Amino acid sequence: MATANIEVSETPLVLYALRRADDALILGHRLSEWCGHAPMLEEDMALSNIALDLIGQARELYSYAAKAEGKNNDEDKLAYLRDVRQYRNLLLVEQPNGDFAQTLVRQFFYSAFADLYWRAMMNSCDTTLAAIAAKSEKESAYHLRHASEWIIRLGDGTDESHARAQAAIDHLWAFTGEMFAVDDGERVLIHAGIAIDPGTLRGRWLQTLSDVASEATLVLPQNDWMQQGGRVGRHSEHLGHLLSELQSMQRTFPGLTW
Amino acid sequence: MYTQALNTAETDDRGLEDAGRAAQFQARIDAEERIEPNDWMPAAYRKTLTRQISQHAHSEIVGMLPEGNWITRAPSLRRKAALLAKVQDECGHGLYLYAAAETLGTSREELVDAMLAGKAKYSSIFNYPTLTWADIGTIGWLVDGAAIMNQIPLCRCSYGPYARAMIRVCKEESFHQRQGYEIMLTLCRGSEEQKAMAQDALNRWWWPVLMMFGPPDSTSQHSDTSTKWKIKRFSNDELRQKFVDATVPQAQYLGLTIPDPGMTQDADGHWRYSEIDWTEFKQVLAGNGPCNRDRIAARRKAHAEGAWVREAAASYAAKRAHRQTAQAAE
Amino acid sequence: MATPNTPLWEVFIRSRNGLAHKHVGSLHASDATMALQAARDIYTRRGEGLSIWVVPSTAITASDPTEKGMMFEPAESKIYRHPTFYEVPEEVGHM
Numbered sequence: 001m002a003t004a005n006i007e008v009s010e011t012p013l014v015l016y017a018l019r020r021a022d023d024a025l026i027l028g029h030r031l032s033e034w035c036g037h038a039p040m041l042e043e044d045m046a047l048s049n050i051a052l053d054l055i056g057q058a059r060e061l062y063s064y065a066a067k068a069e070g071k072n073n074d075e076d077k078l079a080y081l082r083d084v085r086q087y088r089n090l091l092l093v094e095q096p097n098g099d100f101a102q103t104l105v106r107q108f109f110y111s112a113f114a115d116l117y118w119r120a121m122m123n124s125c126d127t128t129l130a131a132i133a134a135k136s137e138k139e140s141a142y143h144l145r146h147a148s149e150w151i152i153r154l155g156d157g158t159d160e161s162h163a164r165a166q167a168a169i170d171h172l173w174a175f176t177g178e179m180f181a182v183d184d185g186e187r188v189l190i191h192a193g194i195a196i197d198p199g200t201l202r203g204r205w206l207q208t209l210s211d212v213a214s215e216a217t218l219v220l221p222q223n224d225w226m227q228q229g230g231r232v233g234r235h236s237e238h239l240g241h242l243l244s245e246l247q248s249m250q251r252t253f254p255g256l257t258w
Numbered sequence: 259m260y261t262q263a264l265n266t267a268e269t270d271d272r273g274l275e276d277a278g279r280a281a282q283f284q285a286r287i288d289a290e291e292r293i294e295p296n297d298w299m300p301a302a303y304r305k306t307l308t309r310q311i312s313q314h315a316h317s318e319i320v321g322m323l324p325e326g327n328w329i330t331r332a333p334s335l336r337r338k339a340a341l342l343a344k345v346q347d348e349c350g351h352g353l354y355l356y357a358a359a360e361t362l363g364t365s366r367e368e369l370v371d372a373m374l375a376g377k378a379k380y381s382s383i384f385n386y387p388t389l390t391w392a393d394i395g396t397i398g399w400l401v402d403g404a405a406i407m408n409q410i411p412l413c414r415c416s417y418g419p420y421a422r423a424m425i426r427v428c429k430e431e432s433f434h435q436r437q438g439y440e441i442m443l444t445l446c447r448g449s450e451e452q453k454a455m456a457q458d459a460l461n462r463w464w465w466p467v468l469m470m471f472g473p474p475d476s477t478s479q480h481s482d483t484s485t486k487w488k489i490k491r492f493s494n495d496e497l498r499q500k501f502v503d504a505t506v507p508q509a510q511y512l513g514l515t516i517p518d519p520g521m522t523q524d525a526d527g528h529w530r531y532s533e534i535d536w537t538e539f540k541q542v543l544a545g546n547g548p549c550n551r552d553r554i555a556a557r558r559k560a561h562a563e564g565a566w567v568r569e570a571a572a573s574y575a576a577k578r579a580h581r582q583t584a585q586a587a588e
Numbered sequence: 589m590a591t592p593n594t595p596l597w598e599v600f601i602r603s604r605n606g607l608a609h610k611h612v613g614s615l616h617a618s619d620a621t622m623a624l625q626a627a628r629d630i631y632t633r634r635g636e637g638l639s640i641w642v643v644p645s646t647a648i649t650a651s652d653p654t655e656k657g658m659m660f661e662p663a664e665s666k667i668y669r670h671p672t673f674y675e676v677p678e679e680v681g682h683m
Contacts, residue, residue: 025335032329032342036322037556039564040594041353042615042626044322048346049629055339062335076334100567142628149621156577157570164566249333249391256449258333258391258441297653350630357614360596366616367591426613430634561591568594571618578619 006073006081012185014069015088016195017129018078019231021061022089025079026239027110028054029246030097039100046146050107053139060132080250084233084240091230092175094239098168101154101161105168108147112208113179114140116201125193148212155216166218177226179205287488292418295361303487304362307417309378310489311359312369316380318352320373320553324388325397333391340437341394347434351427358419374558382539383470385547392445392452392459398438400460400467400505406431407501408471416488439508446512453513460509461517468531469539471498502529595644597623599631602639609641617642 008014031051038044062075092110097103118140121133154165180202182190189195206220213220229235244251249258279298286293293299322345329345332338356366372378383401388394409431412424445456472478472494484490492500506529509516520532541547594616600609612631617623623642631637651659667673676683 029330032338035329035342035345036319036326036349037560037563039560039567040616041319041349041356042617042622042630043564043567044349045346045353045633046625046629048342048349049633052339052342052346055335055342059335059339079335080333100564146625149625153571153574153618153622154567157574158566160566161570161573245330248331253333253449253451256452258337258444258448294653296650346633350633353615353630354613357596360614365593367593371591423613565591568592568618571622572592572594575619 004081005083005086006077008073008078008082008086009069009071011068012188013194014065016186016189017061017065017068019088021058021065021078022087023093023110024054024061025058026087026089026242027093027107028052028058029242030093030095031103031107033097034103043100047103050143050146053136053143057132057136057139060135064128064132076250080247084235084243086233087230087235087239087243088233089230089239090175090178091227091236092172092178094230094236094242095172095175096238098171099164101164102168102171104147104150104154105165105172107143108151108212109172109176109209110179111140111143111147113176113198113201113205115144116204116208117196117198120196120201124195129194144208148208151212151218152216155213155218162217165216169213169218170221173221173223174225174227177224178228178230181228181231183231284486287416287486290488291416292421293416294418302483306484306487307420307489308359308362308364308369310484311355311362311420311423312364312372313379313381315352315355315359315369316373316378317384318348318355320380320384320557321401322348322352323553323556324384324386324549325394327388328391328394331391332394337441344398344434344437347430350430351423354423354426355420358417358423361419370561374554374561376545376554379543381470382542382547383466385542385550385553386463386466387549389462390455390459392442392455393463395438395441395445395456396459396463398434398436399442399508400438400463401470402431402434402438403505404467404470404501406435407497407504411491414488414491420489442512442514446514456512457514460514464517465534465538466542468498468502468534469536469542471495471501473536473539474534499528502531503527594618595623595646597627597642598645598648599623599627600641600643601627601631601637603636605638609639612636614645615642620644 008018010018028051031047031054034047035044035051038047058079059075062078065078066073066075090110092106095102095106115137118133118137122130122137124130124133151165154161156162180198182197182199186195190197209220280300283293283299283303293303325341325345325348329338329342332341356369359369360366369378373380388397406428409424409428413421413428415421415424442456445452475493475495478494485493506516506521518532522530524530542550545551595618596614597617597620598614599612601612602609615623615626615630617626620642624640627640627642628637632640
């Protein structure tokens with residue numbers, strides 16, 4: 001017998017927190033898949049650290065979402081008992097690890113955004129979100145540093161690493177637009193000073209990317225056609241497989257404590 | 259233990275070396291002095307330690323795989339974070355140990371290549387599969403418990419870098435066993451299905467864990483040298499007995515049954531276990547355990563697929579050094 | 589084919605303000621920036637550090653242990669370098 005999905009009352013604030021929590025959990029989960037399989041032991045350590053930071057962020061955001069919702073949900077119910085259509089993360093973070101270049105480019109795109117985003121969110125008038133942002137900003141700043149150094153080395157390393165890094169950039173580029181999109185519900189939160197408008201960050205994000213790409217002798221794509229859908233639960237095929245693994249215990253053994 | 263194949267220590271070849279230096283060396287060991295990397299040491303001491311420390315390092319790294327198998331399926335976010343942190347610690351421990359081994363003059367790359375080529379051993383325990391979540395609890399409780407039993411005396415090993423690495427490892431590992439026991443406790447206080455899962459895991463892991471301590475003293479001929487050099491301070495059977503005595507009450511507290519119907523408690527309070535199946539142990543060490551091939555294949559794959567990344571980093575470093583030299587020349 | 593060696597680095601960490609950097613271990617990295625990042629990820633996971641130095645292992649020059657006698661024993665007899673060598677009457681107080 002499989003456990004049914006929980007229902008979540010997605011008020012703008014709950015939805016807001018869920019989206020950020022899902023981003024952090026799914027990306028943290030992806031990175032945790034590397035543990036034991038990285039190109040060098042030093043990178044096993046680094047990627048696990050980033051994964052742990054992200055899982056930590058996810059837990060705080062889920063707890064906040066559960067509190068904001070005020071029903072009987074908690075971090076684990078939100079993580080383990082929502083189906084693929086109920087997940088609200090960016091399409092970018094659910095993309096498979098691929099090779100090391102693909103993982104690091106995905107991390108670079110996301111961290112360059114998250115660093116700016118959480119720094120701006122430190123001014124949120126919601127004190128819990130501001131506190132989560134302050135902690136996440138420091139973590140994201142390091143994630144960005146780590147990823148940038150690798151992008152430079154892969155881009156300006158060997159012919160093979162250059163080709164792989166460029167291919168990863170070209171492949172993942174179309175998933176970056178979603179980071180800056182805002183819907184009506186979120187706009188209400190922005191006006192209330194609870195959330196910030198990610199659209200305002202795009203210029204600086206692009207600047208970070210250009211600086212690093214140019215040092216790495218890599219080129220950013222010109223194509224601005226972007227994939228959308230993650231924020232409303234219209235995902236790529238990859239997320240379902242990830243969730244079937246992530247949720248397997250809770251789905252197989254309903255309602256138990258572990 | 260993590261270095262259980264070491265019971266084939268190098269025979270002492272000091273006869274071929276400067277007898278005076280060898281005597282001085284032994285006198286330092288007897289006086290509980292620590293030996294440091296640049297100190298003179300008998301070739302057999304160097305070789306034995308290189309092998310033991312690198313085996314220990316390989317065990318930590320291969321040991322990431324059975325537990326890593328459950329990181330993506332951990333049943334709660336709290337458990338997921340704890341397991342990932344634990345497996346990451348094991349990677350760190352492997353790293354400290356490779357560094358300690360390198361002080362004896364063999365590079366990490368060379369040591370790893372030997373492991374990937376199947377020429378170096380690692381602990382037999384990691385060749386068993388993790389089938390259920392209870393296996394993660396059992397590994398933390400028993401495998402880490404056994405490892406700590408072995409590693410605490412190694413903190414006083416005569417070779418300084420190894421002893422220092424062990425101190426750091428023991429400090430970090432203190433949470434691992436507790437993490438495992440907490441998982442077991444949760445299962446044993448849970449549903450019938452969960453209790454059965456816990457018992458099943460104990461049934462499968464108990465005997466392989468006892469084998470971790472290595473062959474019985476009666477058959478291991480070379481421990482003498484390791485003992486004389488103060489690399490090894492307790493015999494395999496001494497440590498195994500200590501472990502069993504510590505573990506039985508923990509199992510009783512959980513309400514689990516040790517899968518050894520012949521086990522009895524003697525007058526001194528020691529729990530006497532039945533004969534261990536040493537044929538299985540030998541087969542697993544020889545490469546015929548349930549997961550030996552998978553483990554090596556996974557490490558080889560990570561190593562091979564990481565080659566282009568390591569090359570890229572090296573190539574970038576060379577380019578940058580070249581640019582800096584060129585700039586300085588201007 | 590043998591795996592090419594990645595340079596070895598020694599890691600020193602200042603655990604608290606006011607304390608000196610102390611050797612904590614080693615790691616492998618292709619260059620100094622990567623070594624510093626790796627040191628952070630490996631040796632400060634439990635809040636052990638406020639400052640990190642990484643030094644290429646090859647940059648360290650060590651004294652020869654066989655010269656220990658010549659290097660260090662001559663200092664042992666210079667007991668007049670230590671305060672306890674000198675007698676000051678107790679009534680003078682702490683000095």
